[in-house]
Amino acid sequence: MADPDRLSATFAALADPTRRAIxxxxxxxxxxxxxxxxxxxxxxxxxxxxxxxxxxxxxITRGRDAQMRPCRIDAAGFIGVDHWLAEYRTLWGQSMDKLESYLEVLKAGEAATPANPRNVTRKGAGRGRQK
Amino acid sequence: MADPDRLSATFAALADPTRRAIxxxxxxxxxxxxxxxxxxxxxxxxxxxxxxxxxxxxxITRGRDAQMRPCRIDAAGFIGVDHWLAEYRTLWGQSMDKLESYLEVLKAGEAATPANPRNVTRKGAGRGRQK
DNA sequence: TGGTTAAATAACTCATCGGTTAAATACAGG
DNA sequence: CCTGTATTTAACCGATGAGTTATTTAACCA
Structure with missing residues (x-):
């Protein structure tokens, strides 16, 4: 019903092996x-x-095809997790190869340069309240 | 593949906002x-x-210092999540997380953090498989 | 209309989880 | 030793979650 914290819902969903198998x-x-x-x-x-x-x-998202409700992967939840995880990547040093890849993408000529001076996402701060 | 129940435990741990704040x-x-x-x-x-x-x-891991048990981040759990997530990255394109990692490197490098990640060109959904 | 198939909802059980308070453990210092 | 500080363990409670069977909704077809 209520949707107080989507990231929590996503992690909770992923905590079940059956759901990961799905x-x-x-x-x-x-x-x-x-x-x-x-x-x-x-x-x-x-x-x-x-x-x-x-x-x-x-x-996931669900559609409709006759009596069937076909399910498909929804990127949104994965992106949410990935975004959260990104804040911690520097802690175990996986950033360098990712940076290399990113720079390759830059060279490929598709990236827009980050330009907004005021920061938007606070580092590890967190929402401190629960339930 | 690592211990599957470990991964469940990790996701379950991350499902709580208090724990993520910690x-x-x-x-x-x-x-x-x-x-x-x-x-x-x-x-x-x-x-x-x-x-x-x-x-x-x-x-996390915990040490011992007199009566105190200092806690610190343990990369293992994060790596486990990252590896799991990697299997799905092709489903939404990789430019997003690469940019995030790049921004993390920037943050680690200098105190003042510029940048707004939102104007990156995003690839289309792209149906596919992997693994 | 009625029948069949696909999926969701209802109502229930049982285990686990997040929180509490009270008591126990581990260590440092007089 | 005893005392104070830091942290964990024990015992308990209400809420939630994963599973069940039985029922219901939705769509197609004869």
């Missing part, structure tokens, strides 16, 4: 609920609940 | 439990529990 399957392409459920020995309503959680987490 | 604080440097607890209006045992969860998730 995402792995969806990474291969859009699929119906039935086919998604097939590899698991849990009931269909359970799958339906998992899909609802994934959808609310911004990790 | 990590944000620890990103600034090693600290005692007391100082860690200060910004929050929850009890000390609650913080202690959060730290235990973070430790089990591979996101």
């Amino acid at each position: 995402l792995a399957r969806l990474a291969l392409g859009e699929t119906s609920v039935q086919k998604l459920a097939q590899p698991f020995d849990i009931s269909l309503p359970a799958i339906s609940k998992h899909l609802k959680v994934l959808e609310h987490a911004g990790l | 990590l944000a604080r620890l990103a600034l440097g090693e600290t005692s439990v007391q100082k860690l607890a200060q910004p929050f209006d929850i009890s000390l045992p609650a913080i202690s529990k959060h730290l235990k969860v973070l430790e089990h998730a591979g996101l």
